[in-house]
């Protein structure tokens with residue numbers, strides 16, 4: 001990987017080597033030092049650039065991917081965008097099977113990046129032939145030489161972060177890191193990063209961030225898959241209603257749950273107080289930091305790293321929309337909220 005003051009052959013040379021930026025305000029009342037690993041500095045504006053590049057280059061090395069082949073995945077989110085970006089540069093076809101719940105903006109973004117998008121009905125069960133899982137599987141079987149990324153169940157998702165995010169943080173902190181806080185969706189980021197860091201220093205505490213409505217925290221504590229834990233929530237990208245094999249529960253010390261509302265307000269606070277325009281899960285991770293801080297977990301010499309997975313621009317119609325915040329009941333009054341920063345000249 002190169003440094004930013006060099007000239008690059010293509011956009012993929014910029015994947016990884018993201019900055020570690022000190023949080024000067026949001027955690028100032030707690031003991032210790034706090035830093036964010038800001039993954040929106042990747043060219044595709046999220047940490048998923050790392051897994052897309054790594055998994056595709058592994059498939060090339062093993063001779064599984066040949067020029068012009070097709071890469072398939074089931075997401076309208078960051079991973080889809082990153083796979084589309086890598087596919088363009090490397091000359092592959094990118095096929096994404098997504099749920100009809102995906103916003104038109106997201107689908108347009110993927111199409112802009114050259115992906116072929118199959119929009120599948122959201123209301124059918126996972127084993128229905130029309131579900132996005134089944135459509136992806138069928139396309140994979142039909143297309144000879146295609147590769148199915150399958151990020152929730154792919155060990156390479158963990159390996160990608162073991163090979164890059166972990167070593168970068170160790171180097172950037174000069175080995176001083178004492179705590180890692182990261183959201184867990186597929187679990188790839190936290191598992192790979194934690195595995196590397198704990199190999200350097202087994203005393204590093206690793207804290208996963210989970211949503212209310214997800215089974216992950218309870219599964220970590222009891223090894224029980226409790227369906228009663230599952231209910232709808234708004235944050236996209238953390239927590240799950242299944243247990244991904246891309247999560248290595250053994251390297252995670254504990255999980256902290258955060259609410260949709262507090263995470264949304266904390267994401268907004270990051271923009272206002274730190275000048276960091278980052279996504280909803282960055283707000284969630286910082287919310288977890290605050291909860292731990294309030295419990296008095298951190299000491300004077302602690303060096304805490306929080307992973308910020310993506311950029312705020314992907315949430316303009318959600319967390320960064322006053323209207324959306326109001327509709328969720330996160331503001332008392334939309335006029336009250338909007339009036340804070342807007343004046344209409346008549």
Ligand SMILES: Cc1ncc(COP(=O)(O)O)c(C=O)c1O
Nearest residue numbers: 184185186187188189237281309
């Ligand atoms: C916005 C966002 N935050 C956090 C995560 C969690 O990362 P991981 O899947 O590596 O656990 C994801 C990925 O699913 C994501 O898209």
